Amino acid sequence: MKIIAVARFTLLRLSRSRYFFAGAFIIGLLAAATFALGDLWVSTAQNLARMILWLMAIWLGISLVHADRADGTLRSTLTRPISLLEVIVGKLLGALAYLALVAAGFTVLLLLAAWHEGAAVSWRDAVYQLHLLPVHLTVMALAMMLAQFAPRFLAGIVALLAWDNFYTAESINRLFPKLSPTAFDIMHGVARVVHLVCPPTSTFYLSFKDFTVLHGVGGTYALLLVYAAHYALACCLLAAWALNRQEL
Amino acid sequence: MSDAVIQLRGVSKRFATRRAETLALDDVSFEVQRGDVFGLLGANGAGKTTAMRCILGLTHISGGSLRVLGRERPSRHELFARTAYLPEEPQLFAGATGREHLAYFGRLSAVDGVRLPARIDETLTLVELGDAADRRIGTYSKGMKQRLGIAAAILAEPEIIFLDEPTRGLDPLGRKRVRDLLAKLAAGGATLFINSHLLGEVERLCNRVGILDNGRVRAAGKLADLLGENSLLAVRFALLGEPGPELAGAERADGGLWKTTVPDTAALAALSEKIAAAGGRVVSAQAERIALEDYFIRAIGREEQA
Numbered sequence: 269m270k271i272i273a274v275a276r277f278t279l280l281r282l283s284r285s286r287y288f289f290a291g292a293f294i295i296g297l298l299a300a301a302t303f304a305l306g307d308l309w310v311s312t313a314q315n316l317a318r319m320i321l322w323l324m325a326i327w328l329g330i331s332l333v334h335a336d337r338a339d340g341t342l343r344s345t346l347t348r349p350i351s352l353l354e355v356i357v358g359k360l361l362g363a364l365a366y367l368a369l370v371a372a373g374f375t376v377l378l379l380l381a382a383w384h385e386g387a388a389v390s391w392r393d394a395v396y397q398l399h400l401l402p403v404h405l406t407v408m409a410l411a412m413m414l415a416q417f418a419p420r421f422l423a424g425i426v427a428l429l430a431w432d433n434f435y436t437a438e439s440i441n442r443l444f445p446k447l448s449p450t451a452f453d454i455m456h457g458v459a460r461v462v463h464l465v466c467p468p469t470s471t472f473y474l475s476f477k478d479f480t481v482l483h484g485v486g487g488t489y490a491l492l493l494v495y496a497a498h499y500a501l502a503c504c505l506l507a508a509w510a511l512n513r514q515e516l
Numbered sequence: 517m518s519d520a521v522i523q524l525r526g527v528s529k530r531f532a533t534r535r536a537e538t539l540a541l542d543d544v545s546f547e548v549q550r551g552d553v554f555g556l557l558g559a560n561g562a563g564k565t566t567a568m569r570c571i572l573g574l575t576h577i578s579g580g581s582l583r584v585l586g587r588e589r590p591s592r593h594e595l596f597a598r599t600a601y602l603p604e605e606p607q608l609f610a611g612a613t614g615r616e617h618l619a620y621f622g623r624l625s626a627v628d629g630v631r632l633p634a635r636i637d638e639t640l641t642l643v644e645l646g647d648a649a650d651r652r653i654g655t656y657s658k659g660m661k662q663r664l665g666i667a668a669a670i671l672a673e674p675e676i677i678f679l680d681e682p683t684r685g686l687d688p689l690g691r692k693r694v695r696d697l698l699a700k701l702a703a704g705g706a707t708l709f710i711n712s713h714l715l716g717e718v719e720r721l722c723n724r725v726g727i728l729d730n731g732r733v734r735a736a737g738k739l740a741d742l743l744g745e746n747s748l749l750a751v752r753f754a755l756l757g758e759p760g761p762e763l764a765g766a767e768r769a770d771g772g773l774w775k776t777t778v779p780d781t782a783a784l785a786a787l788s789e790k791i792a793a794a795g796g797r798v799v800s801a802q803a804e805r806i807a808l809e810d811y812f813i814r815a816i817g818r819e820e821q822a
Contacts, residue, residue: 273623277612284611340607344668347572348624349597 270350274358275365278332282366287327294320295374317374318400321367325404326427328363329411330420333507353508360412360500364405371398399489402496407431409503416510429455429462520583521676521707522548522571527580529566529731539731540566544580546726546736550675553698553708555718555739557812558728564711565604567728568678571709572601585675597626600674604681606665610654614645614664617653618671625672635671643667643697659690666697676707683717695721719808727815734815743811748777749784750804755796762790773799 282288295317333356336342345355375398407430414423440447440456447455529541540563548554558564569575571584573592582589585598609617618636627635640646643663648656656664662682669677682698683691698721702708712718718725719739726736735742752773759766759774769775774796778784788798 270624270626273620277609277616277620280616281609281611339610340603340605341609343603344607345624346592347596347601347603348621349593349626350624351593 271354271358271361274345274350274355275362278359278362279365279369282328282363283369287324288366288370291320291324291370292373295370295377313378317371321371321374321400321404322407322431323428324370325367325408326411326424328366329408329427330415330424332359332363332408332412333511334415334420337511351508352511353504356412356504356508356511357501360405360409360504363408364401367404367408368398368401371401402492406496406499406503409500413503413507413510416507426458426462429459519550520547521550521585522554522709523581523583524567524571525581527567527570527582528578529563529570529575530578541570541577542731544728544731544733546733548676548707548709548724550707551705552724553702553710553722555710555712555722555725556728557712557715557718557725557808559713559816562713562728563731564713564728565680566731568601568680568709568711572596572599572678598674599676599678600669600672601678602665602669602680602682604684606661606668608653608661608664608668611652613650613652614640614656614667615649617664618668621668622671627672639667639671642670642700644693657690659686659693662686662690662694663697666694670701670706676709677701678709678711680711681713682710683712683714691717715807715809715812725808727812729816735811739808743808748779748804749781749801750775750777751784751787751801752799753791753796754799755791755794760794763787763794777804 333342336345336359342355346352407427410430411423411427414426417423418426437452437456440452440459444452444455524547525545527541527544528539531538531540544563544567556564556567566575570577571582573589573595577589584590584595587594609620612620615636618639619632622632622636623629636649637646640649643666645660645663645667648660653661653664666679666682669679679698683694686694695717698708698710702721708721710718710722723739724737725739725742727734752769752775753766754773755763763774763776766774766776776787778787784801791798
C-alpha cells in the first residue's frame with residue numbers, strides 16, 4: 269500500500285510539472301503535423317512519438333530520485349516507516365503511469381486524427397505506444413540506477429544507447445551515415461556493452477519474431493512483462509544499495 | 517520505576533575523512549521520560565543535530581549504548597512507526613497542497629484510510645492552516661511551512677516528536693505561533709525532544725534539558741532542579757549616596773534601596789561587610805532562581821575554565 273501511495277503521489281507531482289505540459293504540447297503538435305504527411309503519417313507519427321517517449325523515460329529515470337535528493341524531500345519521506353527500496357519502486361511505478369498517460373494521450377490523438385482523415389488504423393497501430401511501456405520501464409530503471417553511480421548526463425547517454433536503433437551496425441550507419449570508422453567502432457562497441465546490461469531491447473525486441481513463433485504474441489508479451497518487471501526491480505535494488513551507502 | 521523513552525549512556529560519534537577524524541559526540545549521557553518536553557541546548561556546531569540523528573538511527577553511533585522506546589538501537593523502520601521527526605528545514609513538496617502533503621504522509625505512516633481525512637482536518641485546524649489547506653505549499657510563508665511540517669509530524673500521533681530548531685528563521689509572530697502550538701502538544705501529554713539554541717524558548721517550554729558543548733554534555737536533568745540548585749541570593753540594601761566601586765554591579769530597587777546578587781552565603785557575608793563599611797545595611801536576602809541563559813553561560817564557562 270505504501271508503494272502505491274508513493275506511486276500515486278509521484279504521478280500527481282509529475283502531472284503538475286511543466287514537463288507534463290511540454291510533453292502534451294509536443295504530442296499535440298505531432299498529431300497536428302501528421303495531417304500534413306498524407307499516407308506516411310501513421311508510421312512517421314509512431315516513430316516520433318516512440319522517440320519522445322524514450323527520451324522522456326530517460327529523463328524521468330535520471331531525475332526521479334535525484335530531484336528528491338536535491339530538494340530534501342527524499343529525506344523527509346524516509347522519516348516515515350517506509351524503506352528506501354519501497355520509495356524507489358513506488359516512484360518508478362508512478363513515472364511509468366505518467367508515461368502510460370502520455371502514450372494513451374497519443375493513442376487517442378492518433379485515433380481521432382485517423383477518424384478525421386477517414387483512414388483505417390489497425391488496433392496494432394493504436395496500441396503501439398502502449399505495448400512499448402515495459403521497454404520504457406527497463407530503460408527508465410536503468411537510467412535511474414546508473415544515475416546513483418555516475419553523473420546524470422553520463423547515465424542519460426548510456427541509457428540512450430540502450431535504444432535498439434543503436435544496436436546493429438546497419439541502424440547506426442542509417443542514423444549517422446557520415447561517422448568516421450573509429451567513432452563508429454566506439455559507438456557500436458559501447459552500444460553492444462549497453463545492450464548486454466539492458467537486454468530487453470536487444471533480446472526481446474530484436475528477437476521478437478523468433479519468440480512469437482515459440483510462444484505466440486501473447487506469450488512473448490507476457491515474457492517481456494515479467495522480464496521487464498524483474499529487470500526494473502534489480503535496478504531498484506542496486507539503486508537502493510547505492511543510496512543507502514550515502515548520507516541522504 | 518523509570519519511564520525513560522530515550523536513554524543515552526556514553527554515546528560517541530566520530531566522523532572520519534581521509535585527512536582527519538572529528539569527534540562530534542563524546543561520552544554523551546542523558547535520558548528523557550515519557551511526557552517530558554526535553555530541550556537539547558547548545559551553540560551552533562555543539563552536536564545537537566548529530567545527537568538527534570543518532571537517536572533516530574539516521575546515522576550510526578560509534579560507541580556507547582542507546583535505547584529508544586525500550587529497545588536497544590531499534591531499526592529505522594520501527595522507530596519511525598512510533599516517532600516523528602521535523603528536521604531543521606522541513607522539506608515539503610512545493611507543488612502539492614497542504615492537504616495532499618498530509619494525505620501522502622498519513623498513508624506512508626499507515627494512518628487508517630477511513631480516519632485519514634478527518635485526522636487531516638483536525639491536524640490542520642490545530643496548526644491553524646485550515647484556510648490554506650488547499651493552496652499549493654509553494655505559496656506558503658516560512659512560518660506556515662514550519663507549521664505544516666509540525667502537522668505532518670503529529671498526524672500519526674507518534675509517541676515522541678523530534679523537532680530540530682523548530683523556530684529557526686521565523687519572525688517573532690511566527691515563533692510565537694509555533695511555540696504556542698508546541699505548548700498545546702505538551703499540554704496534551706506528547707513527549708517532545710527539541711533541539712534549540714534559543715534559551716528563552718526552551719525555558720518557557722521544557723521541563724528537562726541537556727546542555728551540549730563541543731560534543732560533550734555539560735549538564736542534564738530537570739530544569740527546575742538545575743536552576744534551583746544554582747539559585748542566587750538577591751540582596752537588597754540601604755545606602756546613603758551612590759555605591760562605590762567595591763559594590764559595582766548594584767542596581768536601583770524599589771523604596772530607595774539597592775539590589776545585587778551573590779552566589780552563596782559566604783559571598784553574602786563578604787558583601788554585608790562591604791555594605792557596612794560603606795555606611796549601609798542589608799535589608800533582605802532571599803534565594804532567586806537564575807535564568808536558563810545565566811545557567812547555560814555558567815555551565816559552558818565553568819568547563820572552559822576547567
